[in-house]
Amino acid sequence: MDSFTYYNPTRIEFGRDKENTVGELLAHDGIGRVLLVYGTGSIKKIGLYQRVIASLEKAGVEYVDLGGIVSNPLLSDVYHGIELVKSNKIDAVLGVGGGSVIDSSKAIAAGAVVETDVWDFFINKASIDKALPVYSIVTLAAAASEMNGNSVITNEATKQKYSIASVHLNPKISIVNPELMMSVTKEYLAYSAVDIIAHSIEVYFTATDHPNFQSRLVESIIKTVIETTEILIEDPANYDARAEFAWASSQALNGLTSSGTGGGNFPNHMIEHALSALFNIPHGAGLAIVIPAWMKWYKDKNITQFERFAKEVFGKDSADEGITSLQRWFDFIGAPVSLPKGNIPREAIPEIAQNAYGLAKMWGMGDAYCVQSIEDILGYA
Amino acid sequence: MDSFTYYNPTRIEFGRDKENTVGELLAHDGIGRVLLVYGTGSIKKIGLYQRVIASLEKAGVEYVDLGGIVSNPLLSDVYHGIELVKSNKIDAVLGVGGGSVIDSSKAIAAGAVVETDVWDFFINKASIDKALPVYSIVTLAAAASEMNGNSVITNEATKQKYSIASVHLNPKISIVNPELMMSVTKEYLAYSAVDIIAHSIEVYFTATDHPNFQSRLVESIIKTVIETTEILIEDPANYDARAEFAWASSQALNGLTSSGTGGGNFPNHMIEHALSALFNIPHGAGLAIVIPAWMKWYKDKNITQFERFAKEVFGKDSADEGITSLQRWFDFIGAPVSLPKGNIPREAIPEIAQNAYGLAKMWGMGDAYCVQSIEDILGYA
Numbered sequence: 001m002d003s004f005t006y007y008n009p010t011r012i013e014f015g016r017d018k019e020n021t022v023g024e025l026l027a028h029d030g031i032g033r034v035l036l037v038y039g040t041g042s043i044k045k046i047g048l049y050q051r052v053i054a055s056l057e058k059a060g061v062e063y064v065d066l067g068g069i070v071s072n073p074l075l076s077d078v079y080h081g082i083e084l085v086k087s088n089k090i091d092a093v094l095g096v097g098g099g100s101v102i103d104s105s106k107a108i109a110a111g112a113v114v115e116t117d118v119w120d121f122f123i124n125k126a127s128i129d130k131a132l133p134v135y136s137i138v139t140l141a142a143a144a145s146e147m148n149g150n151s152v153i154t155n156e157a158t159k160q161k162y163s164i165a166s167v168h169l170n171p172k173i174s175i176v177n178p179e180l181m182m183s184v185t186k187e188y189l190a191y192s193a194v195d196i197i198a199h200s201i202e203v204y205f206t207a208t209d210h211p212n213f214q215s216r217l218v219e220s221i222i223k224t225v226i227e228t229t230e231i232l233i234e235d236p237a238n239y240d241a242r243a244e245f246a247w248a249s250s251q252a253l254n255g256l257t258s259s260g261t262g263g264g265n266f267p268n269h270m271i272e273h274a275l276s277a278l279f280n281i282p283h284g285a286g287l288a289i290v291i292p293a294w295m296k297w298y299k300d301k302n303i304t305q306f307e308r309f310a311k312e313v314f315g316k317d318s319a320d321e322g323i324t325s326l327q328r329w330f331d332f333i334g335a336p337v338s339l340p341k342g343n344i345p346r347e348a349i350p351e352i353a354q355n356a357y358g359l360a361k362m363w364g365m366g367d368a369y370c371v372q373s374i375e376d377i378l379g380y381a
Numbered sequence: 382m383d384s385f386t387y388y389n390p391t392r393i394e395f396g397r398d399k400e401n402t403v404g405e406l407l408a409h410d411g412i413g414r415v416l417l418v419y420g421t422g423s424i425k426k427i428g429l430y431q432r433v434i435a436s437l438e439k440a441g442v443e444y445v446d447l448g449g450i451v452s453n454p455l456l457s458d459v460y461h462g463i464e465l466v467k468s469n470k471i472d473a474v475l476g477v478g479g480g481s482v483i484d485s486s487k488a489i490a491a492g493a494v495v496e497t498d499v500w501d502f503f504i505n506k507a508s509i510d511k512a513l514p515v516y517s518i519v520t521l522a523a524a525a526s527e528m529n530g531n532s533v534i535t536n537e538a539t540k541q542k543y544s545i546a547s548v549h550l551n552p553k554i555s556i557v558n559p560e561l562m563m564s565v566t567k568e569y570l571a572y573s574a575v576d577i578i579a580h581s582i583e584v585y586f587t588a589t590d591h592p593n594f595q596s597r598l599v600e601s602i603i604k605t606v607i608e609t610t611e612i613l614i615e616d617p618a619n620y621d622a623r624a625e626f627a628w629a630s631s632q633a634l635n636g637l638t639s640s641g642t643g644g645g646n647f648p649n650h651m652i653e654h655a656l657s658a659l660f661n662i663p664h665g666a667g668l669a670i671v672i673p674a675w676m677k678w679y680k681d682k683n684i685t686q687f688e689r690f691a692k693e694v695f696g697k698d699s700a701d702e703g704i705t706s707l708q709r710w711f712d713f714i715g716a717p718v719s720l721p722k723g724n725i726p727r728e729a730i731p732e733i734a735q736n737a738y739g740l741a742k743m744w745g746m747g748d749a750y751c752v753q754s755i756e757d758i759l760g761y762a
Binding site: 001002003004005006007008009011012013014015016018178211212213216217219220221223224227239240243244247248251256259260 | 382383384385386387388389390391392393394395396397399559592593594597598600601602604605608620621624625628629632637640641
């Protein structure tokens with residue numbers, strides 16, 4: 001078991017109606033004015049925006065609006081947010097939405113307290129040692145952004161979907177109300193399930209040292225996601241299933257499962273980021289294309305763990321059956337499981353591989369994932 | 382799934398040699414002088430005390446010594462620590478030892494910043510809203526005190542073993558080096574294993590609402606403890622087994638497994654505290670006596686979960702077989718599984734029940750656990 005630091009100071013407020021406490025929570029922390037970051041309008045449709053505003057106003061917390069954050073969130077919106085913070089004496093950033101919104105909030109929080117270009121953090125030209133406090137109300141369980149210090153942003157000029165990570169970006173408090181997730185479409189439910197499973201399996205399969213305890217935690221998350229997704233396809237308003245799905249999602253990428261593991265990395269995310277950057281495909285959809293392909297390409301490098309996965313998650317006896325079962329399940333829930341199913345032409349493989357290789361180098365994975373290897377993986381997709 | 386707050390701001394520094402960074406970590410947090418709390422000498426035998434002192438001195442952190450903390454730690458030592466803090470301008474409390482030492486450190490930290498009697502916190506006459514910062518270096522994985530805000534102290538005058546819990550008492554940083562645990566005796570390894578399993582099953586069996594995900598996490602912990610204990614009985618210096626055992630131990634009582642569960646309580650701990658208070662039996666040994674007895678008495682109240690436990694943990698088909706398997710495993714590892722095996726006379730049952738009932742009332746469990754019920758449970762022991 002490898003040495004590690006586990007430090008996750010995010011406080012989770014989980015349950016029905018918790019969003020109505022947001023103003024009080026912020027005021028208690030001495031926050032007088034927030035930048036309120038959100039997406040393209042769904043929080044207004046479900047009345048969440050109105051409840052948040054009411055809670056802020058009741059607690060005497062002022063707010064400046066930044067709506068319009070899109071899926072695969074854009075650097076230009078982050079720049080805009082940073083300007084708003086700097087010109088409005090903002091104390092904190094409150095993201096209300098899914099991973100894109102919370103990721104944008106974090107990037108704004110990091111960029112607003114420095115003079116350097118925030119993109120320098122993403123390309124390892126500068127490192128984060130402070131940030132404005134971030135708070136979140138999460139409406140989509142997938143990214144676990146509500147309980148980690150990660151942020152993934154797309155630079156539309158350079159077509160780079162890159163990331164940062166710092167404990168300074170962990171939300172101080174995240175509100176998780178499963179009821180707010182009931183309006184998620186079946187399509188996005190599927191993409192979310194794939195994303196959570198992706199977070200779970202990356203280190204599980206790639207670590208050179210993966211303790212049994214950590215494997216059991218990962219399998220617990222995956223089994224829970226499979227079970228609750230199947231319930232939610234039939235019964236989207238099932239509170240308990242939404243709740244377990246959401247809590248499992250937070251655990252999948254909050255530092256718990258990767259603690260003590262050695263040598264793990266994120267190849268599926270690395271390749272998917274290229275798909276999203278080039279084709280603006282939803283992250284979970286891109287992962288559903290990449291994961292089975294990568295598993296087929298990689299399985300012999302860690303056959304024992306692939307056999308374990310097959311047995312524990314699907315009750316199957318071989319690595320191949322485990323991979324097939326996962327791919328069929330992605331297909332069953334409505335996620336694309338090949339490039340054509342995701343409307344991405346196979347002719348784009350060289351361009352995708354080139355883009356992904358840029359990230360492989362950034363993440364220190366360039367030795368294991370050269371352009372040819374990435375093309376080979378995509379050959380299975 | 383019930384609403385909950387999850388907030389665990391303890392930073393874990395896990396791995397070999399981490400204790401040598403303690404001075405640096407304290408100095409970084411602005412700590413100039415600590416109360417150094419430890420037990421009855423084993424940390425000196427293994428050279429840990431000397432390494433801690435060297436690290437503190439190198440970082441310019443002064444210290445005042447408080448050794449001699451015993452298993453089932455005493456209120457008198459807590460009072461002594463509070464006096465030392467108040468008369469020596471102490472900034473923080475550093476506990477180096479097992480659960481007893483860290484629990485004592487927390488009680489001292491809570492009592493040192495108020496004028497009220499610290500015991501008032503234990504008998505619900507006052508509540509904790511601040512404390513000195515606590516740090517820990519843990520040498521025994523069992524209590525999870527290194528990653529929670531709990532403290533259990535015995536008032537030797539009143540023969541009450543009572544507890545407090547507050548996030549203000551969560552250690553700021555806990556150092557967990559599995560190598561420091563290699564000198565634990567086989568006896569205490571067994572008691573520790575029982576204690577961790579006890580933390581895992583209390584809410585698992587007693588909650589009126591226990592989500593599948595939480596059940597899976599609990600079963601992951603129990604399976605890991607069983608697996609690694611059996612390795613450590615044969616090979617006490619097995620680093621990886623010590624490490625998994627320790628990390629599973631922290632997870633068993635840090636708020637993770639109980640999040641979202643409803644209606645759970647701690648009947649086995651409630652009864653065991655009476656055994657320890659009256660007979661000064663090690664906590665894990667007392668639990669090994671109580672748990673199988675309580676399971677036999679309680680099983681029909683939640684037969685589905687008992688059947689699940691039997692199947693998932695031991696591959697057995699009935700609740701009774703699950704209970705027998707656990708009792709036999711406790712016996713196999715060398716923990717006492719009946720009152721006579723723990724050298725406690727059956728004639729003491731009424732006195733034990735009376736003492737436990739005092740705690741049942743304190744913990745709000747008095748309706749479910751009257752004196753007669755506790756006597757009935759102990760009848761199985």
